Amino acid sequence: MSIAISIEDLTFTYRESERPALQNIQGLIEDGTFIVVMGHGGAGKSSLCCTLNGLIPNFFRGKYQGRVLVKGEEVARHKVAEMSRIVGLVLQDFEAQLFSTNVELEMAFGPENHCLPRSEIERRIQRYLSFVGLEKMRQREPATLSGGQKQRLAIGSVLALEPKVLVMDEPTTDLDPQGREEVLSVAKSIREEGRLLLIVDHEPETAASADQVWLMREGRLIAKGSPAEILVEVSALESCGIKPPPMLELFNAMSWPGNPLTEEAAIAMIRKHNLTKRRELNLTSLSSDNGKGPSILEAEGLGYRYPVYHVEALRGIELRICEGEFIAILGQNGSGKTTLAKHFNGLLKPTSGRMLVRGRPTTNYSHRELARLVGYVFQNPDHQIFARTVQEEVGFSLKALGESPKTIEKRVAEALEVVGLQGYDQKAPFTLTRGERQRVAVASVLAAQPQVVILDEPTTGLDYRHQINMMEMLRRLNQHGHTVIIITHSMWVAAEYAERTILLKDGGILSDGPTRAVFADETRLAEGSLRPPSLVRLSNWLGTQALTVEQMVRELRGED
Amino acid sequence: MNIFLYFDKNTWIHRLDPRTKILGVLIVFGICLCFNHPLYMGAITLGIMMIAISAKALPNFWRLRFILVLLILFSSLLWPFFAKGQTLLWSWGPLQVSKESFLYGIAMGLRLATFVAAGLIFLSTTRNEELTNGLIRMGVPYPIAFALSTALRLVPTFAGAGATIIQAQVSRGLDLESGNIFSRVSKFIPQAVPLFIYAIRHTNLLAMALESKGFSPESKRTLYYEPQMHKRDYAALVFLLGIFGIFIYLRLGLGLGVVMAGRM
Numbered sequence: 001m002s003i004a005i006s007i008e009d010l011t012f013t014y015r016e017s018e019r020p021a022l023q024n025i026q027g028l029i030e031d032g033t034f035i036v037v038m039g040h041g042g043a044g045k046s047s048l049c050c051t052l053n054g055l056i057p058n059f060f061r062g063k064y065q066g067r068v069l070v071k072g073e074e075v076a077r078h079k080v081a082e083m084s085r086i087v088g089l090v091l092q093d094f095e096a097q098l099f100s101t102n103v104e105l106e107m108a109f110g111p112e113n114h115c116l117p118r119s120e121i122e123r124r125i126q127r128y129l130s131f132v133g134l135e136k137m138r139q140r141e142p143a144t145l146s147g148g149q150k151q152r153l154a155i156g157s158v159l160a161l162e163p164k165v166l167v168m169d170e171p172t173t174d175l176d177p178q179g180r181e182e183v184l185s186v187a188k189s190i191r192e193e194g195r196l197l198l199i200v201d202h203e204p205e206t207a208a209s210a211d212q213v214w215l216m217r218e219g220r221l222i223a224k225g226s227p228a229e230i231l232v233e234v235s236a237l238e239s240c241g242i243k244p245p246p247m248l249e250l251f252n253a254m255s256w257p258g259n260p261l262t263e264e265a266a267i268a269m270i271r272k273h274n275l276t277k278r279r280e281l282n283l284t285s286l287s288s289d290n291g292k293g294p295s296i297l298e299a300e301g302l303g304y305r306y307p308v309y310h311v312e313a314l315r316g317i318e319l320r321i322c323e324g325e326f327i328a329i330l331g332q333n334g335s336g337k338t339t340l341a342k343h344f345n346g347l348l349k350p351t352s353g354r355m356l357v358r359g360r361p362t363t364n365y366s367h368r369e370l371a372r373l374v375g376y377v378f379q380n381p382d383h384q385i386f387a388r389t390v391q392e393e394v395g396f397s398l399k400a401l402g403e404s405p406k407t408i409e410k411r412v413a414e415a416l417e418v419v420g421l422q423g424y425d426q427k428a429p430f431t432l433t434r435g436e437r438q439r440v441a442v443a444s445v446l447a448a449q450p451q452v453v454i455l456d457e458p459t460t461g462l463d464y465r466h467q468i469n470m471m472e473m474l475r476r477l478n479q480h481g482h483t484v485i486i487i488t489h490s491m492w493v494a495a496e497y498a499e500r501t502i503l504l505k506d507g508g509i510l511s512d513g514p515t516r517a518v519f520a521d522e523t524r525l526a527e528g529s530l531r532p533p534s535l536v537r538l539s540n541w542l543g544t545q546a547l548t549v550e551q552m553v554r555e556l557r558g559e560d
Numbered sequence: 561m562n563i564f565l566y567f568d569k570n571t572w573i574h575r576l577d578p579r580t581k582i583l584g585v586l587i588v589f590g591i592c593l594c595f596n597h598p599l600y601m602g603a604i605t606l607g608i609m610m611i612a613i614s615a616k617a618l619p620n621f622w623r624l625r626f627i628l629v630l631l632i633l634f635s636s637l638l639w640p641f642f643a644k645g646q647t648l649l650w651s652w653g654p655l656q657v658s659k660e661s662f663l664y665g666i667a668m669g670l671r672l673a674t675f676v677a678a679g680l681i682f683l684s685t686t687r688n689e690e691l692t693n694g695l696i697r698m699g700v701p702y703p704i705a706f707a708l709s710t711a712l713r714l715v716p717t718f719a720g721a722g723a724t725i726i727q728a729q730v731s732r733g734l735d736l737e738s739g740n741i742f743s744r745v746s747k748f749i750p751q752a753v754p755l756f757i758y759a760i761r762h763t764n765l766l767a768m769a770l771e772s773k774g775f776s777p778e779s780k781r782t783l784y785y786e787p788q789m790h791k792r793d794y795a796a797l798v799f800l801l802g803i804f805g806i807f808i809y810l811r812l813g814l815g816l817g818v819v820m821a822g823r824m
Contacts, residue, residue, distance in 0.1 A: 053772055084774035096762050097769035099713055101566060101687050108784035113774035115782050139568065143716075154769075161774060347727050371733035382761070383721070384728040386753035396750065400733035430757070444732060 004165060004196050005029040005052065010066035012047060012056055021047040023219040025066070029212075031164075034191050035198045036207040036227075039216030040241025040463040041434060045200045048216070049169045052198070053087040054080045070165060085114065088163035092170040094150040098142040098157075103134060106142055106153055110161040124160045132156035132186050147333050148179025152186055165196045172201065173461065176333045176489045178529045202463065204231055204245040205534070208261045215240050232259045241463035243492070246535040246549050253553045263534040267541060276556055279543040283517050293323030296452060296483060297344055297374075301353035304339055304507075313339040314507045317353070323451060326478045327485045328498030328515065332529050336507040337487045341454050344485070345374035368401060375450035379457040381434075381441035390416070390432075390440055391425035397448045408447075415443040419473055435466035442473070452483040459490050471497050492533040495519060495547045503528050516547060565620050565683040572792070573615035573685045578694025580793040581682055587800040588678040593824050594807040595817030598666040605674045612677060617684035621677070628676060632669035639665030643820055663819045688713050693783045703777040710766075718759055725754045 010025040022044045029035060039045050050056040054075045057064040068075045071086050091097050100106035104125050111121040129135045132152040137145065142153060151171055158166065168187070172180040184206065191197050199206065207213045213230040215223040217240045223230055231237070234244040234252065247266040248259055256275050260266040270276060302317040314336045321327060329337045342348040343355045346362040355362045357373055365373075378384060387393035394415055398408045416422055419439040424432075429440050438458070445453060458474065459467040471493060478484045488494055494501055494515065501518040503510045505528045511518050519525070519532045520540055532540065539546045546552035573581070588608065595601050612618060621628065645660025686694075688709045695705035729750045730736065736747060810816045 050768075055768055055771065059768060059771060079776065080771040081774045081776040081779070084772055089768075089772040091765060091769060091772075093765055095717075096765035099710070099766060099769075101689060101713075102568075105687075105689050105784065109775075110773040112782045112784055113776070113779075115780055118782060118784060118786065121782060121784050141568075158773065342727070345731055347731060367730050367737075368733050368735055371731060376728075376731040378724065378728040378731070380724075382757060383725045383754055384732065384750075385757075386750045396734075397732040400735060448733065 002031055003028050004031045004033075004071060006067075006069040007051075008067040008069070010051060010068060011063075012051065012065070013063040014047075014060060015062045017062075020219050021062075022051070025221050027214070027221065027224065029196060029198075031196060032194045033196055033211040034209070035196075035212045035214060036210040037198065037200045037214045037216060038202065038204075038207060038237075038240060038242050040465060041461075042218075043216040043240065044219040045216055046169050047219075049089060049167045049198070049200060051075065052165065052167050053089045054078055054083040055089070081113065084110065084161055084163070086163055087165045087167060088158035088161055090151075090155050090158050090166070090168040090171050092173050094147065094154050094174065097154050098150060101141060102138070103129070103140050103142060103145075103153060104138050106157050107160050110157060114161065124162070128156045128159045131159065131189065133182075146179065147175045148182040151175060151179065151183050155183070155186055155190075159190070163195070165198070166190060168197070168199045170200050170202075172203075172206075177491070177531065178332055202242065204237070204243065204261065207231060208245075215242075227261065228259070231261055238464075241465040243464040243467075246492075246533070247538070249549045250535070250538075250552060253549060254556060263538045263541075266538055270542075276542065278541065281520055281540065281543040281545070283520060295320050295322045296358055297321040298356040298359070299340075299343070299350075299353065300356065302340075302343060302350045302355055303352035304336075304343065304348060305351045312507055314343075314350075317507075317509060319502070319509070319512070321452075321483065321485070323483055324478070324481055325483050325485075325500055326475070326498050327483075327500045327502060328494035329485065329487045329502045329504065330489075330491075330494055330528070330530060331504035331510075335504040335528070337504055338456060339507075340504065341376070341456065341485065341487055344452065344454055345376045346370040347376070371397060371450070372401065372448055373450055374452040374454065375445035375448060377442050377445050377453070377455045377458065379460065381437040384441055384444070385429045385437060388428060389425065390421065390427050390429050390443075393429050393440055394425075394444045394447050396444060401448060411447045411449065412443075415447040418446055418477065419443045420469065435462050435469070438462065438466075438470065439473075442470075446477070450482075452485065453477060454485045454487070456487045457489065458486055459488065459493050467493065491530065492535070495533055495536050503530070505529075516545060519547070565680065566687055567616060567619070567684050569616050569685075571615050571685065573611065573617075573681065575792070576685075576796060577787045577789050577793045578686055578690040579698055579787060579789065580796055581686055582691075582694055582698065583797060584800055585678050585682050587797075587804050589675060591800075591804050591807055592671050592674050592678075594804075594811050596664055596667045596671075596823055597817040597819045598663050598670060600817035601667040601670040601674070605670045605677070608674050608677045608681070612681050615681050615685050617681050620680050620684050624676070624680065628673050631672045631676065632666075635669035635672055636665045639668045643823065645820060660819045664823070667819065687785070689785055690787065693785055693787050696783070697787050702781075706777065714759075714763070717762065718755065721758045721762075722751070722755050725751055725758070728754075 007025050007027040010022055011020050012022045013020040037045050047056060050060060051068050052070060057076055058080050064076060075083060098106055100109060107125045107129060108121050111124055129138060132155055134149060134153060142150060172183050187197060187199060208227050210227055212224060213227050214221055215230060215236060223236060231245055232248060234248060237244045245261050247263060251258060251260060257273060258269045260269055299317045299319040302314055304314040305312050331337050343350060346365055346367060349363055385393055391412055394412045395408045398411055416424060419442050421439055429437060458470050462470060474484050475497060498515050501515040502512045503518060510528050511524050519536045522532060522540060525532060535549060536547060539552060544552055544555050546555050591604060612621060640657045640661040641655055643661040643664050645658030647659040648656060649659050649662060650657045692705045692709040696702055734747060734750055
């Protein structure tokens, strides 16, 4: 096999920054290999992707040392448009990379730029649309596609250029589990075609099938090797902000022989070495009463239709949420999670039925009154951050609610302490990292001290370390008596943190109960196109109560 | 929310070459300037509405009904005070309304509404890419044509982000329902700043994606939807030009369709 990519002692510093984004990167990649790059937020993964097609140094300027050769061409010497014949790049944000008015034009855009004849463009549209499984969507407007379809279209539109090397920068991060599956299966067929594929991803499960795994930390490539070599280095993974494979953690903690990366491998090893016995899962011991405190949110026959399309987004929702609960709302995109949550703080008003907050319909509240009772943190912190200082940003809601400057100062300090941002008050929020901005957004909602805090995708876009920080913070809030409701795609987050799980499908409740019970019913979850995380699947197989590695270790050792 | 105006239908207007449609809209603008008598102007408006019906563009007119009605209403109400006519109907101090200025106001309202209507039909029946390709084939430099169509394309995207931003701020207690004009302006900042930052970030990502797909404004490119002038295109243009010619003759040669001489 010949060398396709050669990175020679590459160091790059963005013009605005002092610290190098990439430092002394060395690497050789052979034709047709599948590489997964992992690392914490800000480790330089995206920068690495951009050096492969010339966006660095031609689009992003800065200090560039060393060389990158792709198929023998020195990337820095070519325009990005020229490199597009060899290297295709798919970005994380699929909304921003699609801009045509229908699917076939989106596919045609790249070949049009390369000035290919129209018959050839036609051939490529057909070939690659069916490759990504969108041939039936040819005349659709990209905005009407689901997240997974959009990202597949983005991949197809890059493949239409027939690049030898395909680079995907976190293609699944913003997707729901089904969209993720779709994109990964496309990635699999790209691999089978023999193209070089480089993916940035957070999930060790993706990396398990790679030829090579690269670990990055603070701009350096700290390790590379086969998945079997890299993924067993639990401490190295954690230092790079990656969630170690739970099976491995479990086997290490139990001192069982073997290093399984997947649940199938783990089950095979447990059987082979007869490591533990399967038991009957006892769900009756799980208390079904969710009556912690007085009920705070109640939906009675709640239905909602969007005014423009008359699409029924929610129908017949019956729900009671009590003070002090920690709830995860799960479901595919379009299942109505966000629509439901927006009823909790009155952003949307039911078109049929009632939504009660503390026994009073949301239609009888003003937005201000509800903002004091129910806080809502939107998915993207950048949709709300506007102020010059963190202090001003966090104090915004209090000011809007007419609190005195003294109270504002006190509450802002408290909120910043809760989210772990003490001493940040005078910093400019825009200069913070994504994780920190997310915390600022949470603090700005907490400052009004609402009883209920709703968070839409609180962990998306954060690396493992920041995800843990965020969730631990929410757990503390919950222990202080706040009702916490998260909308999430991340199954392990729901499994480890939520006491109660509500599963939505097509605007109705598919199941609702203690998280362990909801996750025990894998067929019901599959109906909602979801799958429990691998550890819970193992737990279901073993018949244990455990939802986390720690709990399972305790249970298997018989300490419970 | 979808605020795109294009309808993916297959009417005779949809099938016209984008160049025909661009020129056609310009000729219609010219036709609208021929008369200032409300009857004559009304006939033109009616004709345009017939075209709108055959282009199946009426849902867009329904969506923009408030703007259209406001246009007609405001110019019918305001113009009479600024144009001076002979036959006085009503006066109060320096304010005067004459029969001519009253009719002139109605005609101007219809004219503005017809301008908007022609534009609406165009946007309802022409894809963004067709507009770009038409402009390129008419000799407009590609970067300019592309910038124009991208700007049109980004309006719904930014409107969507704007709606989310407003919801996020309302959730934090931003009160958009009350307050005087000054406090309203100060409430604008929490909405505008995130939107600007979103726009900058979004366009930056878009530029990255475009370049990665081989886009470069200087070089030649294939047009997958190659515009083609057919017989029907020439027929449509000849027809519109003919009407324009006749109307100019009616106005300048015969002096018809005028309530206020010396005004457009």
